[in-house]
Amino acid sequence: MKKLPVFNYSFLHPRFWFVWLGIGTLYILVLLPYPIIHYLGTRIGRITKYFMLNRMHIIRRNLELCFPNLSNQEQRDLFNKNCESIGMGIFETGMAWFWSEHRIKRWFKISGLNNIIQTQKKNKGVLLIGMHFFTLELGARILGIINPGIGVYRPNNNPLLDWLQTKGRLRSNKMMLDRTDIKGMIKALKNGEIVWYAPDHDYGHKNSVFVPLFAVSNAASTIGTYILTKIAKPAIVPFVARRLPNAIGYELLILPNKQNEIPIETNIDMIKHINKVIEQVILLAPDQYMWLHRRFKTRPPGEPSLY
Structure with missing residues (x-):
């Protein structure tokens, strides 16, 4: 469990100066009006495809x-829009960390909040299924503002970035749990908490099964969702924060509870259905999804790499 972090004076060491420069620049830029942020973000994103060549290959291959x-x-059009989202994702992280609550609310419209409220009235925990969109930080912030919960995360290898990330996320949420802390998640769900959980990445062979995702028949998919659901029996509520066109803001979509639609007899059956949910959510804003990760890097024994 991670609560509000304490500033460490070692962060002032020269080895962190470049990080401070980047964060300071981002802080200043997100003070600009949102339409200007949108313009800058999309233009910077277009430039990334000339520098992040390995990531560009991964995006194209995933598509x-x-x-x-x-x-x-x-595919080219989707690729180009996804590159724009890379640039926007940098700014959206700064917006999530540094914008005031009033400004966040001003640029968001929210649909489906009742899907969480009705579940909580039954004193039931909510497993909030999120995905790795470039709007991830911003989505967590607006959710925390309207209905604070508990975030699940991977600590950043850079201690300064980990401090900033945790501090930013805890501006509007209760606490953070390491993604390996399954017991902590189960306890929180049994206590009726909202737990934000992202089961859409490839976390390796351990605790994964191979099931279809989009047109890939064998995608290594975590069984964490199965374990949490089998033991804590929470509602399963997917959501996405998506960027709206023409710099008019964002929409938080909270979808209906999927608990009664998803079988939990076996982990294979359940994760197949979870991946279907993941597909549905990604298709709500495919250009804003983090296709730059090697989602299909883990292969069944004997199968060659897809990259």
Whole structure:
């Protein structure tokens, strides 16, 4: 469990000066009006494809694997929009960490909040299924403002960035749990808490099963969702914070409880259905999803790398 972090004076060491410079620049830039932020973010994102060459290859490959039925032009268009989201994601992280509550609310509209409220009235924990969108930090912030919960995260390897990330997320949420703290998540859910959980990444062979995701028949998928649901029996509520076109703001979509739709007899059956939910949510804003991660890096024994 991680509560509000204490500043460490070692963060003033020269080895962190470059990080401070980047954070300071981001802080100043997110003071700008949102339409200007949107303009800068999308333009910076377009430039990334000329520098992050390895990540660009991963994005293209993921789109080929997941959407083989798209034409070449459609894949290029999605790729270019995704690059714009990389730039916006940098600014959106700064917005989540540094914007006031009033400003966050001003640029968000919220749909489906009742899907959480009705569940909480039954004193039931909520497993909030999120995905790794570039709007991830901003989505966590607005959710914390309207209904504070508990975030699940991976500590950053850079201690200063970990401090900033934790401090930013705890501006509007109760606490943070390490993603390996399954007991902590179960306890929170049994106590009726909202626990934000992202089961959409490839976390390796351990505690994973191979089930379909989009057009990839064997995607290594965590069984963490199965364990949490089997023991704590929470509501399963997917959500996404998506950026709206033309710099008009954001929409937080909270979808209906999926608990009664998802079988939990076996981990294979359940994770198949969870991946279907993940697909549905990603398709709400496919250009804003983090395709730059090697989602299909773990392969069944004997299968070659897809990258």
